[in-house]
Amino acid sequence: MDNEPNVPVLLPEGPTNTRRRRATKEVGDPPRRTTPVGHVLLAMIIALVVGALLNAPGIRKTALGQAVGLKRDVATFFADPLDDVSHSLYLDRPRAALQWAIGRSGDDDVDLTLPSPTLPATAGPPVATPPKRAFSPASPLSMYVTGDSLATTPGESLINLGLATGVISAFGPVDGHVGTGLARPEVFNWPAYLAEVIPPLNADVVALTIGSNDDQTLTGEGGVGPLLSPEWETEYRRRVGGLMDSVTGNGKTVLFWVGIPPMRNTERYETRYRYLNDIVKSEAEKRPGKVVWVDTEAVLSSFGGGYADYLENPDGSIVQVRAGDGIHFTRAGGDRIAEAVLAAMRRTFDLESWKTAPSTTTTSTTVPATSTTSTTNTTSTTKAKRQSGK
């Protein structure tokens, strides 16, 4: 211990747990055989080959999920025959059995089908604006938040801010799936997933953020490239529209599609993500009352417009809104997007009239779209937080 006698903290040289150390000293580690490097390499090669054969279905799925190009071609070149060999030797069975045992059967399945829109191609007669659905703490608006990595931080903020209103409840935490989108159903098939998840929830609102991984060649059913070509746009529109109609098909759920905000890589944002945003926005506009487009560009732009790492709060203080990668968000950035989504929800639903309504109201009702807000009722809000907190 150098020149320090009786240092009270941080790793003195002596034993830490008297009983255990004594035991170790008494027994000691049994001698181990050392190995020549050649044997080490042999063991490692066997381990990797056996491990690859036993995990072949998972490796194939991972290979398919690589970015379209040489890397994916090489990966699938090896993964496909590996999977075939594994299957014919029944070596994929232990993995399937283990997946079944832990309740994750189907982890390695690849579903490439993507639904088409069910909306008529031609616009019908103009529809009168439907009245706003009203919600109250006793009958809160139920919300399901999902999406890719851009959904995580704003989604968490949305859940927190939503719960604080007392009139919004959330189904579990943010259901985030990193590195996914509509371009690559073999990586993650969003329409199939949401078609399975949403019906049992019967949510009033689905808040969704996807698209930031979609600036690439489309694979799966109807797959086409390159990005920005007319064929690409047609197919992407089909996928976006199909997903929108699938989510809102029950006639109850309203989809809030949160757009992609500016990124530090301005050129990429201007040429790709704004283009994707425009496609989604125009598809949302075809579905009034069912799909609401939430524009995040203004929310996270600097005063002069464009990307900003830091923004000013109304009180003049500055706050970092974007993560170091120039793509994702800090909590403050997430809060700003969440506030924009909440504002859109307030425009779509009546989340305020319960504050002035008689306290006996227990079910959601429909009120005229012009209903006004009122002053805050602290007692009701506190009660509502508890009720919708879970």
Added chain:
Amino acid sequence: MLFPTVTFAIFFMIVLPVSWMLMPRRRRWKLFMLAASYFFYGYWNWRFCFLIAVSTIGNQIFATFIHRADTERKKRLLLTGAVVANLGLLAYFKYFDFFVTNATNTLDKLGVHISPEIVAVTLPVGISFFTFQALSYVIDTYRGTFEPGRLIDFAVFLSFFPHIVAGPIVRPAEFMPQLKERHDPRHVDSSRAFFLIVIGLFKKVVIANLLATQIVDAVFASPNQHSSLEVLVAVVAYAVQIYCDFGGYTDMAIGIALLLGFRFPQNFDSPYTSTSIQDFWRRWHMTLSRWLRDYLYVPLGGNRSGKWRTYRNLMLTMVIGGLWHGAAWTFVAWGAIHGTFLCVEHWRRTRRQAGGLPDPTDTRARRVRARLITFTIVCFAWIFFRSESFTIAEQMLARLFNPAYWLDPSPLVTVGVLLAIAAGILEQYVPRRTWGRLMAKFSNLAPVAQGLMLGASLLVINTMGPRGVAPFIYFRF
């Protein structure tokens, strides 16, 4: 490049045999290892390779001049320059945003409004680790406990890929002499290395990732959405997650270095079996705690200048240790909590000694109680460490202790989560000799049998782990 990926497996299958082939030709081996390490590090962002190169050359110059300086004054001046340069680099990348934001907002409250054009700085992976290692090099040279080596040796030491991104924090005196040793390719301690790699993989890929995705991330993001039980389990789960994540990484790092013929110091020693906070710091991130002890606590005066100075030094060391983890006040709070309890323990010990009282008898009941109390304190501190703000920490605590939420449903507390927590804690209670026996038995197997067993363990790890590999927690530190 992350250890638990196919990319790393391919990288290592090339590096391992080439490294052993070149080992007899030292210079070629060093150049090869330097290139491999820079490739490994540059795989994230090649621009930061320049940062390591600058750090290497700069610190080598400082160390050489310190070694050659003929007066104490010159040595001290050069050391100050080296410390300022290293900490300046660290401060720019790690704390610049934090300082500018806090300074601007403080000035704003005082009525001075400025709008600096600031751009978020990208944090280079592992900068805290290699900066601390570089500091060890120049400080040890200044103290005369280590003689600076050649530039190539120092470059290999600083960038050696098994430890560059998340430690363990290796001292130059531990590593650089190994560069001169003769490494015998007929005697590789592969059984220990394989055990460490497989156990590290399991801890990281299965336990840490499962706990993060199944409960920890969700609860710490929105505590108000969860029951008291979910919050309680999430706090314990985080304690296990961070141990398995960081401990798993260092297990792998030590195992990989062993296969290359190098020994790293131990970094974790069953930390959740600790019977006091002092004991905890002898077992948790051991290479950081001894770094803080030798380069901060002892130079501050240690416990040599009276009890109040000792308390001050303890608090300073722990608070700075907290800040080392990141630029946030929550890390400062985490360090302060540990510092406070270390002071309390020190106070109790000195009071007992002053009263001439004997040490308490070491009974099983006393040990169990001490472990439970220590684990509770550690978990309490983890709440601040994991929470992204004091608001979240406050919500966690409020939710935990408010009886209104005690009986709420807890869907996130699943059998899988509880089993993962149990596995992460019980692993620390497995006697060392049991691991030793298992390793000895494994070492007696033929290479083919070893390969088959390792392949089967890859099946379990790959199948049970969540899809994708989350980044290691300590990479951002």
